[in-house]
Amino acid sequence: MVWTDAKHPLRVAVNYAVVVAARHSPSLRLKNWLLRRIGVDVGDGVAWGLESTPDVFWPELVTVGDDAIIGYDATLLCHEFLQEEYRTGEVRIGDRAMLGAGTVVLPGVEIGDDAQVAANSLVADDVPPGETWAGVPAEPVNNNKRNEEASDPS
Known part of the structure; x- marks a missing residue:
């Protein structure tokens, strides 16, 4: 399959132009407004870092909940060739x-409410609500171990 079989080239070009404008806009209000125009489901109070990118082929498959933070240069992918x-x-x-800066989220992934993903992580699996994940590929961070090490006086 070639990519033009998946989505009309004109639609992708329009989506790309809107995403580029949103990526470089310092205004969160304008960013959210632009992304909603191409089908991204953007909740209230969402903060997109500069250079963050929703999928240009399938923006209508991206949902971002209220008060979420998408870090600088993060990428939300809804397709893979x-x-x-x-x-x-x-x-x-x-x-x-x-989502920390530089995070890449692959197709079919859900990041739960109040979850955190560390910078430059590659998220290939669902992140449960309230958990912190990090790495390539992203895995749960053992918060209990980190707390034990911090309280160990030796």
Whole structure:
């Protein structure tokens, strides 16, 4: 399959132009307004860092909950072109979730409410509500171990 079989080139060009404008806009209100025009479901109070990018092929598959923070240069992908396969999937970011700078979220992933993803992580699996994940690929951070190490006087 070639990409033009998946989405009309003119639609992708319009989406791309809107996303580029949103990526460089310092105004969160304008950013959210622009992204809603191409089908991104943007909740109230969402903060997009500069250079953050929702999928340009399938922006209508992106949902970002109220008061979520999408860090600088984060990417939300709803499609993958693989060797033998073309795959799409919704990306859902929960209320008050936070994605660190440079995070990449792959198709079909849900980041739960109040979850946090560390900078430069690659998220290939769902992140449950309230959890903190980090790494490539992203995995849960053992908060109990970190708390024990911080309280150990040795």
